[in-house]
Each structure stands twice: as structure tokens, then as C-alpha cells.
Amino acid sequence: MSNSWLTGNFGIPMEIDVAAIEKELASFWKSAGETAQKAVIRACSCNFIAFAQNRNEAQGLPAVLAQVSEWHPSRSIIAYVEPDEALEPPDMHAWISAHCSIPLSRGPQVCCETITLAARTRARMNLPDTLLSLLVPDLPVYLYWRSFRTADKDVMERLARFSHLLIVDSHQSREDPLNRLHILELLVDQPSGIAMRDLNWSRITAWRDLIAQFFDSPATSRYVREISEVEIIRNLSAPGSIPTRTLLLTGWLASSLGWKRVSAERSGDRWDSCWMSEGREIRVRFTGTISEPGQVPGIGAITLRTQSKAEFSVFVEQGSQCISAVAFVDGSRVIHSVPEEPLDEASLLVRELSQTGEDAVFKAALAEAYELEKAFQK
């Protein structure tokens, strides 16, 4: 899908009166029809609200939302709060812009609109009602809160009343362990009526897929009940960093396979835990080394070993664009390599929006990961 911008100032945000947003959008699209060289379709299959912490963060969002809207045509609304002194009266400002793309089928341009709302701090609690009035009727409402802070919980709870899905990114709070923990608490104890997701979960999708595929075949499925050791090697951004994705991956294994935690111990960047399943002991170890230049921090490799000496590994080789899965079973070695999925923000959001209901697997994995993290802190 390639991007194409309509002629005129469609990509450039135009400031307008908040009360006149719908009217301005109507004339905006009318003029699009008149000035565009090609036919234009104004599309919208959902409302997508992105909440930013401040103007700086908001400035990066239109490009992300434009990419998302190519897959999920939406009315995008970016909202952020500024200190009273940083924003001229009135209390709320609005801008509108549009983004167009040409679908693979080479039909008319598909265009989506973006509304940006900036509120002074004093009007912060009025944002939910204003957003409510801007939603396209009767379409799902997805809320993305990239840098969610627990201080935003009151606004979030009001927005959650009319939203179907809240996506946060616990990775954004990696430097703020307390906030990160609060986000996990929120995800575990979700407000009723809204599904919640964490982009960090989406970042380990490829790992989960490849691990699960080891045991898909009838020839290897029995090994899943023989796993006795799991080793996860992390590439650390800094010593002592919290392994959120690693915990989630472990939580997923434990919740999917019915493991019960027995113990958890941490020594520096080595995290050891012991689990039991059907009378069998499973030892899980995370180790980490500081990532080298060019190496992306995160999970570098995972190896699952069984009582019968079978071994299943998934890893990213340095300098490679692939993620590989290798199975050693009964003396034979089978390799499966797939391209690494793009893990940029827009790609992750596109994926999350493609399954919008509750993700029971995520919830179970998260609950296990959260308890495991608490156990490590004891």
C-alpha cells in the first residue's frame, strides 16, 4: 500500500474552533472531492483515540496513526494536555488534517481524518466529554495510551466507559518501575466492559508462535509434557532492567501448560524460578548480558529442554533479519527461519486492532507474569 497525499493542505493540520469540528470536517471533505485529481473515498471503520503525555509526544503520533489507518481506516483523534501557561486561551484547541493512501486494489484513494485536541490542564477532565462528542456514531472506539501514567487513571476510567479496547505500552515505563507495576496491576484488574492490551505482548508474538509450532506436530507434541528446563537469554539495555517481555513469555508458558510456581529467586541479572507440573520439576532461568552496539535489547534466545534430552531453541542471530527455531529431537536437527516481524509502533498497533475482543491468553499470561514478578521482589 503506498501513500499518496491529496493536493492542498490535507496533511498539514489546520486549527479550527472545537465547537465547529464536524462542520469543518464536512467542508474539508467537500473541498477534497473538488480539488483531488483522483476520486476520494472517506473511510472509517472505527474511532481511534491516541492519548499523548504532551505536545512533543503528540507530534510523533500523526505519522503512526496514518500508517494504522491504512489497515484500519478510522477517525483518529490525538489528545494531549498542556500546562495552562503553555497554551493560549481558550481551554481547548483543535486541528484537523487528513491522510490518504492508495489500496492494493488500485481503487480510489482511501482517506481518513485526524483531529488533534490540546487541552489546558484546567480543562483536562473535560477531555472525555469532548472526545465523546467527536466519535463517529456506533463504531468501535479504540483507545491507545502509549505513555500511560497512573496519574491519568481518572481520565482513562471516564474514557473507558465508551471505549471497547485500551492499548497501553508497558515498555514506555521501563525507566519508571513503579508506574510500570501500576500498569500491570491495571491490566490484571481490568475495568469491566473494556478489553485491555499491552504492546509488549505483541512484541513477543513471533516468539510464542515459533515455540508453539515445535509441539504442533504429532511427532513432537509429547515433548511439551516433558519440558524440564527453560533458559532465556536477554540482551540488556542496562544492568538490572526488569524483563517484562521475558516475564510475559514465561507467564504464557506457565499458564498455557498448567505449571505451578514453587520458588523464585533473583541475583543481579540472573532470575531463577522453579515450577511443578504433573509431578515434574521445571527450572526457568533468565540470564542477561549488556547488548552490543547494533543489538536490539530484549529477548535474544530461548531454549526449552526436556527430560528425554530433546532441545527446542528460538533465537535471533546478531546481524540477521531472521528469527530461527531449531529443534534437536532424537539426534535430528530441524531448522525453521522466518523474517523478523516489524516491531515498530504502527505495526504493533495494526496487529492489536486486528483482534479486538478480550485476549484470554494474554490475560492468563499476564496474571502469571505479574505474580512471578512479585515473587522475585520478595
Added chain:
Amino acid sequence: MVILGGSGDLTRRKLIPALYRLSQNRMIPAGFTIIGMSRSPMSDDEYRNMLRTWVDKDSGNPSDPETWNAFAQGIYYLSADYHNPAIYGELKRLLQTRDKIRRAGGNRIYYLATAPSDYANIIRNLGENGMNREFTDGVGWIRAIIEKPFGRDLKSAQELNQVVSSVFHEGQVYRIDHYLGKETVQNILVFRFANEIFEPIWNRQFIDHVQITAAEDIGVGTRGAYYEEAGALRDMVQNHILQLLALVAMEPPPDFSPDAVRSEKAKVLRSIRAFTLEDVHRFSVRAQYGPGFIGGKEARGYREETGVAAESRTETFAAIRFSVDNWRWADVPFYIRTGKNLAKRVTEIAVVFQPTPHFIFRQAPATRVESNVLAFRIQPDEGITLKTMVKLPGQALEMRPVNMDFRYGSTFGPHLADAYERLLLDCMLGDPTLFNRIDSVESAWSLMQPFVDVWGADRSRPILQYASGSWGPAQADELLAREKRSWRPL
């Protein structure tokens, strides 16, 4: 056409712009004459200049001088106190002279755009001066258009009907409800009765419930004093909303003749289950807007509005659950809500269909499956939307609701005739299909009377408040939630 209330708000905003557009579109004949009547002293020319300002403001452009001058030639003004019986003789003479000068043909429309409290007096005076008598002394047909509210309650509506009936026969009376002149409202009938696929499923076997929303994102503005006497019940529910409900629920008429359509509508109103005083508490919610935030600006509460009492108990929001007791609609609730200073301006009728009887996609437990909804958008962006579930592209079986949209503006061009254009023309042509008949008005008041009684007398509890810019009080949500339903997100 005599406009009583010739310098009032309705004349300024609606009647004159509509008549001018009809003139521009060659829909009214050359001799068409307007006599504006109101208390303010003014010459004909001053009146014409005032009307031109209104027309220019309405269109956003200066009117074309030639077209305007042709239209303005037929405009006259009579400064008058409606309570002075002598003025009607003067009006009669003025009509006779203008008939001769302009060869107007002697047909008359009296448009009552005054305060409702003046209606009875005006009608009596018209009768006493013989201004109701058709086809005598060079006079042609005579019709009277009466604006809502038609009465304040059942008793006053019946009393007014008695006065009207003593002067005019029913065929002369055009009780106007401008909602019925809107394209989308008329389209409900076309959609229902000109398409084969909908009528078979338009019943209790397929429809779960119906929601009617008439929301405004503005407060009472300068109409505080009027609204204090009316409230949402009299301003919206008794007339507009019950008419919309009747159009959705009515049986197919044998033809599109005025009496056939109006008889079917009247039948629906008679089929709505009457409310006991206890039912009023159980099946309705009323509330008043408090301060809040709309369109990026702070909005004041109703009690802070000009002309509104500090302790006012007038409702600016009403939500009611109606039951229509007939074979087609038994057990299908009709939920209505209307209010001022709500989150957005939108009027729509949503027909919500039953959920699928058996859900086969068990491998997709994460999916929310939503019922099909057919929504008639009355304003703004007039059109029809059908919500269906579709599969999201991809390997997994994920579903999402999508809307199939028809918008008048994008299909037939941006200009839709204003409701008043349509209704004024219908009156001139003698077609009362889209006007309310005496029995419908009284049936509607009969239904609303328990609310008038209970809400008017209930001083024991404080009236609920809702924040301006919200969708009303939480109790309105509970009205549906206790039946495991919810308002459509609009």
C-alpha cells in the same frame, strides 16, 4: 398568507427563508402575497428590509436584487394587537384590496406563529369576522396552520381543539410538526413500504427494540422563559418523538392518501400502552442540565440561563420506555431520549434487530458480536446506516461491525429542501398528509398526561442533574441496562 407573529423568531429563522426559496424555485405563483402581523410598529418597506436581512443571513449570501424585489412586491405589514377584535376587520379589508391588486385568487392561509396562549383568541376573532368562510365573496379556500405546542396538556389541547373546530372544519386545519417535513422522516415510509425486503422482518420476531434519540448540543439560549413552561416533554416528546415512533411502528396504509397515512399513525398512538402514575417512575427518567463542557467551552447549567428560575424543576432531558401493544410490536420496547446540552446534535431512529439465534463461531470467543442495526439519521448528515458484522481480513476468525451508509448529501447533492418549504407547499396544495390530525394530537396528550401530572406534582425529590456535554444522567443508561440493553453510542 397571513403570518400572525410576523416579526417573531420562527418567521425570521424558518418561514420567510422557506417562502423565499419556494419563490426562487418557482414553486409559488406570481400573485402570492404575505401579510405579516405583529405588535411592533413598522411600514411595509421597513418590514421588507427586515425580512431581506433575515433571508440574506439564512443563505449566507446577499439575495439577488431582481429575485428579491419580485418576492418583496407581495409583502405587506400590519401592526396589530391580536387581542383587539377591531384589527381583524382591518385585516379582512387589507386582504380584499391586496387580492384585487395582486390577483391573488382569494385563497388564504393564516399561519399562527404567535405565542400559543394567543391561538384561541386569534381563532375566535377570525371566526367572528367571518374569515373562516370559504368560497364566498370572492374568497377561495381558507386554511390555518397552527404551530406546536398544541396545548399544554390533554385538557388544554381538547379545549383548543374545541375552539378550532368551532371555527374551522378539520380539512382547513394544518397542525404543523416540522419534523414530519424532513426528507429522512418521509423516507422512513418509502424505505419501509417501497422495499420488499424490510417489511417481512419489521416485527417482534426480528426486531429486539427501537431507540429514538433527539439530542441537541445547545442549551435553551434566549428561550429560557418559553422553555420553563414547556420542558423536554412538551417541546419534543409529545410531538416530534411520538410522531417518529408512529412512523416506525405504523401498519402499511392502503395508499399514500392523507387520511390513510394519518389513520395508521393514529392507530399506533392508540396502541401505545397507557402509563399509570407508578409506571411513570418506573419507565422514565427526567433530568436537567448542569454546568459542563461543550465544544471546547464551558457551558452553564440550566438554572443559570436567562429567564430560568433558580429553583427550576423543568426537565431538559427525558428518557422513556414505551410499549406498543399490538400483534406486530408486543414485547418490543421503544426507548426514546431527548435533551439539551448533550454531547452532540443528532436525531436518529435506530431499529435494533434480535441477536443471532445460535452463534456458530465458537472458536472466536474473543469477538463481540453486535446486533444488526438499521439507523435512520434525521439530522445532521441525513441518511440511513445498516450495521452488519464482517470478518476482518486475516487468518484468524475475527469479526467487526461495519456500517453500510447512505447519505443524502453525498448521493443526491448537498441541498435538501428545508422541512418548512415542504410543509408550506403541502398546505398550499391542500395535502395534509404530513400534518397532525385532531385525534393524533389528543392521543399523544392522553399518553403524556400521566407524565405531566407526576412530573408537575413531584416536589419531594430533587430533579436529577447531568453534566452539559454528557449523554444525560446515569439513570437513563440504567433504564436500558436493567433490560440488558444499552443506548447506541452516537
